[in-house]
Amino acid sequence: VLPTGEILKTGVETAKGVVGYDLTRLIIGSEGTLAVITSITLRLIPKPSHKRTLLAGFADVAQAAGTVSDIIRHGVVPTAAEFMDRLSIECVREEIDISIPSGTHALLLMEVDGDALTTKKDADRILEICRQSGAVHVESGATAKEAENLWEVRRRVSEAVMKLRPNKISEDVVVPRNQMVALVDHLARLQGKYGLPIPAFGHAGDGNIHVNIMYDRNNPAERNRTDAVVRNLFMKVLHLGGTISGEHGIGLTKAPYMEMEIARPAIDLMIRLKKAFDPEGILNPGKIFLS
Amino acid sequence: VLPTGEILKTGVETAKGVVGYDLTRLIIGSEGTLAVITSITLRLIPKPSHKRTLLAGFADVAQAAGTVSDIIRHGVVPTAAEFMDRLSIECVREEIDISIPSGTHALLLMEVDGDALTTKKDADRILEICRQSGAVHVESGATAKEAENLWEVRRRVSEAVMKLRPNKISEDVVVPRNQMVALVDHLARLQGKYGLPIPAFGHAGDGNIHVNIMYDRNNPAERNRTDAVVRNLFMKVLHLGGTISGEHGIGLTKAPYMEMEIARPAIDLMIRLKKAFDPEGILNPGKIFLS
Numbered sequence: 001v002l003p004t005g006e007i008l009k010t011g012v013e014t015a016k017g018v019v020g021y022d023l024t025r026l027i028i029g030s031e032g033t034l035a036v037i038t039s040i041t042l043r044l045i046p047k048p049s050h051k052r053t054l055l056a057g058f059a060d061v062a063q064a065a066g067t068v069s070d071i072i073r074h075g076v077v078p079t080a081a082e083f084m085d086r087l088s089i090e091c092v093r094e095e096i097d098i099s100i101p102s103g104t105h106a107l108l109l110m111e112v113d114g115d116a117l118t119t120k121k122d123a124d125r126i127l128e129i130c131r132q133s134g135a136v137h138v139e140s141g142a143t144a145k146e147a148e149n150l151w152e153v154r155r156r157v158s159e160a161v162m163k164l165r166p167n168k169i170s171e172d173v174v175v176p177r178n179q180m181v182a183l184v185d186h187l188a189r190l191q192g193k194y195g196l197p198i199p200a201f202g203h204a205g206d207g208n209i210h211v212n213i214m215y216d217r218n219n220p221a222e223r224n225r226t227d228a229v230v231r232n233l234f235m236k237v238l239h240l241g242g243t244i245s246g247e248h249g250i251g252l253t254k255a256p257y258m259e260m261e262i263a264r265p266a267i268d269l270m271i272r273l274k275k276a277f278d279p280e281g282i283l284n285p286g287k288i289f290l291s
Numbered sequence: 292v293l294p295t296g297e298i299l300k301t302g303v304e305t306a307k308g309v310v311g312y313d314l315t316r317l318i319i320g321s322e323g324t325l326a327v328i329t330s331i332t333l334r335l336i337p338k339p340s341h342k343r344t345l346l347a348g349f350a351d352v353a354q355a356a357g358t359v360s361d362i363i364r365h366g367v368v369p370t371a372a373e374f375m376d377r378l379s380i381e382c383v384r385e386e387i388d389i390s391i392p393s394g395t396h397a398l399l400l401m402e403v404d405g406d407a408l409t410t411k412k413d414a415d416r417i418l419e420i421c422r423q424s425g426a427v428h429v430e431s432g433a434t435a436k437e438a439e440n441l442w443e444v445r446r447r448v449s450e451a452v453m454k455l456r457p458n459k460i461s462e463d464v465v466v467p468r469n470q471m472v473a474l475v476d477h478l479a480r481l482q483g484k485y486g487l488p489i490p491a492f493g494h495a496g497d498g499n500i501h502v503n504i505m506y507d508r509n510n511p512a513e514r515n516r517t518d519a520v521v522r523n524l525f526m527k528v529l530h531l532g533g534t535i536s537g538e539h540g541i542g543l544t545k546a547p548y549m550e551m552e553i554a555r556p557a558i559d560l561m562i563r564l565k566k567a568f569d570p571e572g573i574l575n576p577g578k579i580f581l582s
Contacts, residue, residue, distance in 0.1 A: 002556070002560065006556035006560075007556075008554065008556055008557045008560070009557075010557065012533075012534045014465040014466060014499075014533055014534050014537070015465065015468070015497035015498055015537075016497050016499055016534075016537035017465060017537060018320045018538060018539070018540050019534055019535060019536050019540070019541060019549065019552050019553060020541065020549065020557070020558070020579065021320070021321055021561045021564060022316045022317055022319065022320055023557065023560070023561070025313045025317065026312060026317050026564075028313065029309045030312055034312075046363075046364075046366045049366070072337075073337075075339075075340070075406070115412075117408060117409070117412065118408075118409055121408065174305040174307050174308060176304060176305055205306075206305070206306040207306055208305075208306065208307055241305070242305055243303045243305050243310055244310060245308070245309050245310050246305070246306075246307035247307060249309050250310060250311065254310075258311065261310050263299065265293070265297035265298075265299055266299045266301065266314065267311070269293065269297075269299070269314070269568070270311050270314070272567035272568075273312060273317075273564060273567050274312075275567070276560065276563035276564050276566070276567045
């Protein structure tokens with residue numbers, strides 16, 4: 001539903017379609033600023049018959065990141081390749097009983113799926129690559145229950161890091177996969193420089209890392225440092241060829257930083273597009289664009 | 292380059308990115324009406340190590356179309372699934388020596404790829420499904436040379452149909468895959484009603500069929516009938532839940548038919564978007580939208 005009241009159906013229900021401009025993709029990710037979506041038709045793909053979950057621990061981040069690149073270079077595309085850094089691992093370790101050796105400073109949690117043959121072949125290949133890359137610990141979830149236990153480590157992390165500080169600023173930056181090591185190295189420097197813990201975890205296969213800046217809102221010295229940390233982080237991410245948001249968008253809190261990534265003429269164009277949809281500015285005012 | 296002179300870079304070089312509106316997708320398929328593209332970065336995927344080409348002939352179209360759906364339902368997604376109807380087959384048969392039996396009224400040319408194991412497994416599964424669906428002829432290109440020969444049938448068709456009439460209107464309509472039989476049946480009725488040959492071939496896996504309306508431009512009676520054939524075809528396609536263009540877009544020749552598919556408020560919105568990019572209307576004037 002357009003803010004001017006017209007009701008549209010965008011896109012096609014066929015595998016392809018190129019009639020007119022792609023309004024669907026323009027509205028996706030527009031954070032409610034262009035139209036109200038009342039109905040969505042999704043395309044489904046056949047559910048794979050098998051999947052396999054694998055956990056690998058490494059002594060350092062460079063090994064873990066390199067392993068993800070190696071795996072993909074070998075033509076295996078895991079459906080998940082979750083990364084956890086040392087601080088994240090330690091936080092979870094204090095909460096649940098995990099079998100990861102103490103020298104583990106980076107974890108990869110991976111999943112492959114497909115038919116029985118492909119799944120086994122891909123899982124074996126991944127385990128082999130992990131061992132060759134010097135993994136200190138490798139585990140494979142053979143049953144659904146075992147796989148669930150492996151995932152539990154990752155599922156706990158977002159809550160577990162709250163023991164470091166009462167407040168969290170979570171950024172979902174993305175860098176090219178081969179720049180992940182540079183990003184994680186930089187986080188260590190940021191922690192040293194600003195004195196705030198910054199655990200990181202996320203989707204290593206995409207280079208999409210959730211960077212969690214932990215602070216205490218009631219400590220003015222810490223609170224006042226967070227903007228500088230965010231700005232420094234974003235500068236590094238953009239310098240590495242990345243983007244400041246892989247999934248969560250701009251909203252209110254990232255609006256002040258948007259011009260670090262998007263050049264002024266592109267922002268001005270986006271504002272004109274917004275006006276073409278919403279001349280009165282009634283949909284989600286103040287979001288994405290600083291007014 | 293915007294028509295107003297600004298130079299933008301849209302999109303990200305990472306696997307994901309959701310900062311601001313998706314200008315890349317808006318410009319893709321805009322047929323040169325929004326911006327001039329001077330540079331494109333493409334994402335590459337690993338080249339599969341193996342592929343296999345398969346040809347199956349059927350006594351009727353319903354069997355061929357049903358076979359494509361069966362294959363996909365079994366979790367095998369061919370990288371190509373090209374369809375040719377009876378008239379297309381006959382045109383090619385007159386030009387090259389093909390081993391297809393005379394009762395063949397529909398052809399499927401399929402390709403699968405992946406690693407050696409998956410490719411063989413998928414190819415065997417497809418051949419089995421073809422035989423179960425009552426294929427009158429099944430062939431597998433074991434070598435690259437044999438595969439090339441199979442593809443030659445498909446490659447010849449676009450030129451071969453020109454023997455039916457000197458002129459051709461080629462539409463690239465798409466219907467949901469399970470409506471392909473209804474579409475091809477309708478083409479037979481159209482040929483009967485308007486007295487023009489209408490060979491059809493195309494991407495069966497996508498439901499994207501190239502419908503070729505053959506006529507003689509110097510025969511006014513035939514020429515005058517083509518608009519009615521196109522309009523009748525598009526009405527049927529839209530009634531079946533399809534779209535009037537899967538790949539080639541609107542340009543000049545489809546502009547008069549665009550409102551059959553896109554409702555007026557959506558066209559008006561697209562025109563406002565065009566103005567937001569190109570207030571002077573200097574980029575590809577007259578394309579897509581009837582002026």
